Each structure stands twice: as structure tokens, then as C-alpha cells.
Amino acid sequence: MTSSFPGPAGPLAGADGHPADELLAGYAAGRADGVGIWSLEAHLTGCARCRTTVSGHADSARLARNQSVLLVRIAVPEGGRMRHLLCRCGVPDHLLRLLAATPSLRKSWLLSVAGVLAVVAGEAAAVRYGWVSVGWPAGGLPGHPGAAVLAPFLLVAPLLVLAGVAVAFLPMFDPASRLAVAAPFSGFSLLLIRAVSALATALAPVVAAAFLVPGPGWLPVALLLPTLALCAFALAAATLMEPRAAAVTAGALWALPGLLLAAAHVPLLIVQGNAQLACAAVLCASALVVLIRRDRFDVGWTR
Amino acid sequence: MTVNVSTAAVRADGLSRRYGATAALDGVDLALERGITGLLGPNGAGKTTLLSILATVNEPDAGRVSVFGFDPRDAAERVEIRRRLGYLPQELGYHRHFTVAGFLDYVAILKEITDRRRRAEEVARVLAAVSLEPRARTRIRALSGGMRQRLGIAQALLGTPDLLILDEPTAGLDPEQRLRFRELLSELPADPVIVLSTHQADDIAAICPKVIVLLGGRVRFAGTPAELAATAAGQVWTAAERDPGAHLSWRGGDGRWRHIGDSPPAGAELVASTVEDGYLLLSDAAGAR
Numbered sequence: 001m002t003s004s005f006p007g008p009a010g011p012l013a014g015a016d017g018h019p020a021d022e023l024l025a026g027y028a029a030g031r032a033d034g035v036g037i038w039s040l041e042a043h044l045t046g047c048a049r050c051r052t053t054v055s056g057h058a059d060s061a062r063l064a065r066n067q068s069v070l071l072v073r074i075a076v077p078e079g080g081r082m083r084h085l086l087c088r089c090g091v092p093d094h095l096l097r098l099l100a101a102t103p104s105l106r107k108s109w110l111l112s113v114a115g116v117l118a119v120v121a122g123e124a125a126a127v128r129y130g131w132v133s134v135g136w137p138a139g140g141l142p143g144h145p146g147a148a149v150l151a152p153f154l155l156v157a158p159l160l161v162l163a164g165v166a167v168a169f170l171p172m173f174d175p176a177s178r179l180a181v182a183a184p185f186s187g188f189s190l191l192l193i194r195a196v197s198a199l200a201t202a203l204a205p206v207v208a209a210a211f212l213v214p215g216p217g218w219l220p221v222a223l224l225l226p227t228l229a230l231c232a233f234a235l236a237a238a239t240l241m242e243p244r245a246a247a248v249t250a251g252a253l254w255a256l257p258g259l260l261l262a263a264a265h266v267p268l269l270i271v272q273g274n275a276q277l278a279c280a281a282v283l284c285a286s287a288l289v290v291l292i293r294r295d296r297f298d299v300g301w302t303r
Numbered sequence: 304m305t306v307n308v309s310t311a312a313v314r315a316d317g318l319s320r321r322y323g324a325t326a327a328l329d330g331v332d333l334a335l336e337r338g339i340t341g342l343l344g345p346n347g348a349g350k351t352t353l354l355s356i357l358a359t360v361n362e363p364d365a366g367r368v369s370v371f372g373f374d375p376r377d378a379a380e381r382v383e384i385r386r387r388l389g390y391l392p393q394e395l396g397y398h399r400h401f402t403v404a405g406f407l408d409y410v411a412i413l414k415e416i417t418d419r420r421r422r423a424e425e426v427a428r429v430l431a432a433v434s435l436e437p438r439a440r441t442r443i444r445a446l447s448g449g450m451r452q453r454l455g456i457a458q459a460l461l462g463t464p465d466l467l468i469l470d471e472p473t474a475g476l477d478p479e480q481r482l483r484f485r486e487l488l489s490e491l492p493a494d495p496v497i498v499l500s501t502h503q504a505d506d507i508a509a510i511c512p513k514v515i516v517l518l519g520g521r522v523r524f525a526g527t528p529a530e531l532a533a534t535a536a537g538q539v540w541t542a543a544e545r546d547p548g549a550h551l552s553w554r555g556g557d558g559r560w561r562h563i564g565d566s567p568p569a570g571a572e573l574v575a576s577t578v579e580d581g582y583l584l585l586s587d588a589a590g591a592r
Contacts, residue, residue: 068427068436069420075404075439076423094417101398101409175396176410179458182358182392183413184385190413295378 018050019043028057095193098185103173104164104198113160113202117209120152124213150215151262154270157206158227159251164202165231166247168194169238187298191235199231215268222271229279230254232286239293311336312496313357313466318366319520320352327352328363329520335496339488341511341528342500343582349520350500351393351470357498358390358468370466386415389464393471393500395455399444403435403454406443410458429457432487448475456484463492469499473506485510504579508532516582518589528578535576535584540567550587563587 019027019040026032027040044051076097078084083096099105127149169191171177180190206227210220230250237246261267269275311334318331327349344350355361356368359375371387373380398406407426416422430436433453438446446454452475459467473481481503488497488510501507507514508528516524516531524531541559545552549562563584567573 065424065427068431069423071436071439072404072408072423072426072430075402076408076426077402077405092417093419094412094422097409097412100401100405106400175398176406177396178355178360178392179390179395179410180413181360182385182388182390183410184382184415185413186382298378298381 018047021053024050024053025057028054029059030062098190098193099197101174101176102168102194102198104167105201109164109167110201110205113164114205116156116160117153117205120156121209121213124149124153124215150213150219151258151267153209153213153215154223154267155255155258155262157209157223158230158254161199161202161206161227162230162234162247162251162254164198165195166234166243168198169235170243170247172244188294191297195231195235199228203227219271222276225276225279225283226254226271229283229286232283232290236286236289236293239289239296312371313498314369315353315357316367318353318356318363318368320349320356320361320363326520328356328366331366331517331520331522333515333522333525335498336513337494337496338513339497339499339511340513340515341507342498342515342517343502343504343507344500344517345502345586348517350517353517354468354470354498354500355392357466358388358392359384360390360392384466387465389459389461389467389495391455391459391469391472393474395451395458397443397451397454399442401443402440403443403446404430404439406454407458407461411461414462416462425461429460432460433457434483449477449480452476453480456487460491463495465493465495467491467495467497467499469497471500471502473501473503481506504577504582508578514578516585518586523585523589524581531581531585532576532578533581535563535580537573537576538565538567538584539563539576539580540571540573542571546571551583 023032023036023040027037032040044054077100079096079100086096087093103109167173174180181187203224206223207220210223213219216222230253233253234247234250237249240246241249258267258270261269313333313335315331315333318328319326320328329349331349331353342350342353352361356363357370359381362375368375370384373383375381375384398409401409404426407429408422411422411425416425427436430439433456435450435453435457438450443451443454452472456469456472459469473484476484485506488499491497499506499511511528514524514526514528514531515522524534540546540562541555542562543559545554545560546562546564546568548568549564551563552560554560561574562571563580
């Protein structure tokens with residue numbers, strides 16, 4: 001057979017025009033360099049004799065290992081577009097994979113959040129525009145007539161974000177939490193990764209809904225600080241008490257004034273003026289507590 | 304069995320842990336060297352509590368632990384222990400929507416194996432070790448109980464740990480799988496410290512050079528399986544009829560009664576005692592106290 005091997009001249013080229021046996025053995029063992037690989041593969045395409053020689057040199061154990069690794073790479077889900085986008089933005093792949101165990105980042109949870117928001121926002125719009133009638137006066141603040149219709153939305157929206165964050169950090173929602181505790185990966189880092197992701201993911205539909213409800217134009221921005229403060233408070237409280245109780249306490253601290261202001265037909269007060277200042281103070285204090293007491297998230301042997 | 308406490312790889316001194324009014328551990332002292340140590344005891348003996356404390360998941364009310372010289376009370380040293388640890392809890396929860404390979408990949412990240420290629424190699428290695436390679440793409444919710452147990456064992460093996468804590472690893476495995484598990488432990492490349500709890504005395508006899516019997520939150524025996532079996536020497540006999548004077552009696556597959564007691568009746572057919580006999584005698588004595 002006429003050789004088509006265009007490979008390197010010199011000691012590695014065989015006398016008959018085929019690659020030298022050492023070269024083929026090196027290729028089979030994965031030791032060939034870039035140009036060598038190109039040349040060999042071009043030759044191997046048309047040379048059955050050399051393909052047989054390469055097969056004889058192949059390390060079957062190594063091939064089996066490589067095959068297993070390949071199968072594992074295929075079996076580990078790649079993730080959706082968002083993961084690819086975040087990877088391209090420089091977020092390490094392994095951190096994104098840790099999020100796969102966060103229930104509040106799953107489609108079913110996000111659909112539920114969107115559903116609840118659609119109901120409360122739709123209800124506000126329906127009352128505001130007179131599609132349905134309710135038994136309470138329109139109420140509101142000076143300059144914002146009819147703001148009372150926003151009460152359910154203002155009550156529910158931050159609580160939805162809080163629920164998402166709570167589900168991300170409460171051990172009861174992580175069936176493999178004991179493995180996470182016994183692993184060297186920092187418990188605090190894991191908590192932050194999950195909580196921040198859940199927060200960002202849940203905030204997006206809340207802010208979008210705030211644009212759609214018939215309220216003042218500043219409402220989407222005004223919701224941010226209280227929502228962040230609420231979530232930070234829950235995390236800070238979780239360093240001082242049982243995490244579930246911390247989440248419930250945070251929820252109650254939002255719901256109680258929210259209900260009282262709704263009853264007084266001035267629900268917007270909870271995101272205005274002094275309330276924003278109070279939320280800023282809570283956010284700063286909570287962040288400080290979380291930072292100082294972060295070891296409490298590393299459960300087990302914490303004394 | 305003599306263990307040099309000062310050089311033991313894992314050491315516990317005076318461990319106590321209460322759950323309400325119940326003392327799960329009551330002043331446990333132990334020293335573990337490299338090799339397999341079996342932890343034998345009935346339900347409620349404190350095995351799971353002890354193992355979870357050694358795994359740094361729970362903390363004791365009193366007492367000290369040292370693992371390879373590291374003290375789990377110190378945050379940095381606790382991480383060092385966890386870097387060397389493989390842990391199979393008794394009731395391991397799973398993210399049921401994960402695939403088998405996806406779950407192992409997740410645990411590998413928690414074990415700080417962040418390089419993707421190395422993670423895939425590790426996952427492939429442990430999958431092969433527990434013969435779950437064909438199930439790599441199967442979702443966990445579709446696995447049988449035995450397969451889930453093997454998956455639990457696989458995740459504990461990730462990263463080639465120096466300390467392997469296995470809480471009832473053979474629960475749910477059929478006899479062939481139990482045999483494979485014994486082979487697996489004996490084929491581990493390094494020589495880690497392995498602690499496994501079990502109800503199965505035959506597992507202990509088959510693979511554990513050392514055994515600790517935990518009863519009522521206290522260590523009642525520490526030694527070799529042969530020494531445990533020897534504690535019942537001369538106190539085990541068989542007969543055609545049940546002997547009311549024996550502490551424990553049961554009928555074997557051959558139809559004859561096997562008895563364990565303080566003193567066999569005259570003319571009784573004494574038989575060689577087993578690990579199970581020794582364990583049952585200890586349990587009976589502890590229950591009588």
C-alpha cells in the first residue's frame with residue numbers, strides 16, 4: 001500500500017512510509033503532540049494496517065477509565081441557559097452546580113411565585129380599575145388615591161422572596177443536609193450562595209409585578225430595601241434561634257405592620273419615608289450580625 | 304485488644320450526650336487505629352449518636368474527640384477532619400430529582416473537588432466500586448432501596464477518605480451485595496480508619512479485625528471478634544429440647560435448640576461460641592443490670 005503518511009521525518013518515521021511503531025504506541029498512550037496527532041490521524045484514516053497496530057497498543061484499562069469518565073460527564077446534567085450565561089460571566093461551574101439542590105430555584109417553585117404574584121397583582125388591578133367592587137373605601141396617601149388596593153400585593157410580595165430565601169437555607173428542605181454538614185465546603189458559603197441566588201431569582205418577578213400593579217412609579221424601587229432587610233433579618237435571626245423560627249419571626253414582623261396599615265387603608269406607608277430608613281437600619285444591623293456570627297451556620301461542634 | 308491510646312488515629316474521651324431524659328452516650332472512651340472497627344449494638348445503644356459525633360455532625364454534651372490529632376471544637380481543625388472524612392449517615396436523604404451521577408458530582412463539590420475533570424474521574428471510580436455505572440443517568444427516585452444504599456456508600460468513598468464512618472452500610476443490601484461490600488472495603492487502596500455500625504454479627508466476624516460493643520450508651524466490650532466470641536466460651540450448648548435454665552434459647556435451622564447461659568446442664572453438648580453468642584451474652588447481661 002502506498003503510504004499517505006505525511007508525518008514527521010526522522011527516527012519516528014518508518015522505513016516503509018508508515019509511522020514508526022514507537023510513534024503509534026505514543027499516540028495510543030496519549031503522548032503524541034498536536035502536530036503529531038494531526039499527521040497520524042490523517043494517515044490512520046486511510047491505513048487499516050496502522051489502525052490495527054494502534055489498537056494493539058491501546059491500554060484497555062485506560063480506555064475503560066476514559067469511557068467511564070465520559071459517561072459520567074454525559075450523565076451529569078449540563079443545566080439550562082441561565083447556567084451557561086452565568087458561566088460565561090465568570091461564575092465558577094462548581095458553584096452553579098451547588099444550586100441544583102436549592103428547591104426555590106426550581107421551575108415549580110418559580111411558577112408558584114409567579115402564580116401568586118399574578119393573583120395579587122391582578123386583584124389590585126381589578127379593584128383599582130373597577131372591574132370588581134370591594135367593600136372598603138379606596139383610601140391611600142396624598143397623591144396616591146386608591147393605594148389601598150395595593151395592600152395584598154405589598155403584604156405578599158416581600159414574603160414570597162423571604163419564603164424563597166428560607167427554603168434555600170432551612171435544613172428541612174435539604175434532604176442531604178447531613179452530608180453538607182460533614183463536608184469541608186464552608187456552610188456559610190453554601191448558605192450565602194443559595195440565599196443570594198434565591199433572593200435574586202425571586203426579586204425579579206416581584207419587581208416586574210410591581211411595575212404592573214396600579215401603584216406609584218417608584219414602587220418597584222421602594223420594594224427592594226424592605227425585601228432585602230426582611231431576608232437579612234431572617235438570616236441574622238437564624239444565628240440566634242432555630243432557623244425555622246427565625247424565618248417565621250421575620251415573616252411576622254412584616255405581616256403584622258402590613259396588616260395594620262392595610263386595615264387603616266394606608267398600606268403604602270410600609271414602603272415609604274421612615275419605613276425605608278428603618279429597613280436600611282435593619283439591613284445594616286442584620287448584615288453585621290450575620291458577619292459576626294457566621295460560624296453558627298457551620299453546624300455541628302460549634303461550641 | 305490493646306490500643307495505644309496516645310497514638311490512636313481517632314480518640315474519644317468521656318463522650319456523653321443526652322436527648323431530653325435519655326442518655327444516648329454515657330461516658331464513652333474509645334481509641335481507633337487504621338483498619339476496620341465494627342460497632343455492634345442494638346437499636347438505641349447510641350451507635351448513631353457516637354458516629355455522628357465522630358463525623359463532626361453532632362456535638363457531645365461532655366467529653367473530647369481527637370481525629371488524626373485535630374480537635375473538632377476548633378473551626379479550622381474541624382474542616383481538616385472533614386477533608387479526611389467519608390460519612391454514610393444511617394438515614395441519608397437524597398435529592399430525588401438528581402441523577403445518580405449528578406448527586407455524586409454534587410457531593411464531590413461539597414468535598415472540595417472543584418476541578419471538573421477530576422470530579423468526573425472520582426465519580427466514575429466510586430460508581431464502578433459499587434457497580435452502579437449502568438445507573439449513572441438514572442434519577443434517584445427510580446432506584447431501589449439497595450441501589451440507594453450503594454449510592455450512599457459511593458458518596459462516602461469520594462475523595463479517598465482517611466476516616467470512613469459508615470452507619471449501617473449493609474442495611475437493605477441482599478447477601479450478594481453484602482459480599483461485594485465486604486470485598487470493596489478490603490480492596491480500598493489506602494489503609495483508612497473505618498468504623499462501621501451494624502446489627503449483623505456475621506459482618507463483624509467477616510471483615511472487622513476489631514469490634515466494639517455499645518450497650519445503653521456505654522462501651523461494654525472492645526477487642527477482636529475472636530475475643531468477643533470467647534466471652535461466651537463454655538456457655539453455649541445445643542439440645543433437642545428448650546432449656547428453661549438458659550438465658551437465651553432459639554431453635555436453629557437443624558431443629559435443635561441453641562442455648563446461652565451461665566452454666567450448661569450436666570451432659571450438655573457444648574459447642575464453639577460465635578461472635579453473635581458473645582454479643583448476645585453481653586446484651587443479656589447489660590439488660591439484667
